Amino acid sequence: xxxxxxxxxxxxxxxxxxxxxxxxxxxxxxx
Numbered sequence: 001x002x003x004x005x006x007x008x009x010x011x012x013x014x015x016x017x018x019x020x021x022x023x024x025x026x027x028x029x030x031x
Contacts, residue, residue, distance in 0.1 A: 001018050001019065001020060002018070002021070003016050003017070003018045004016065004017055004018075004019070004025075006025060006026070006028075008028035008030065008031060010028065010031055011028060011030050011031055013028055013029070013030045013031075015028065015029055015030075
């Protein structure tokens, strides 16, 4: 399963998440 990098639009937190490409983007762990 690939790892994707995200930035939360609400708090600008950068985080990585491992999931399938067909799954929706995960929620920010800080929000």
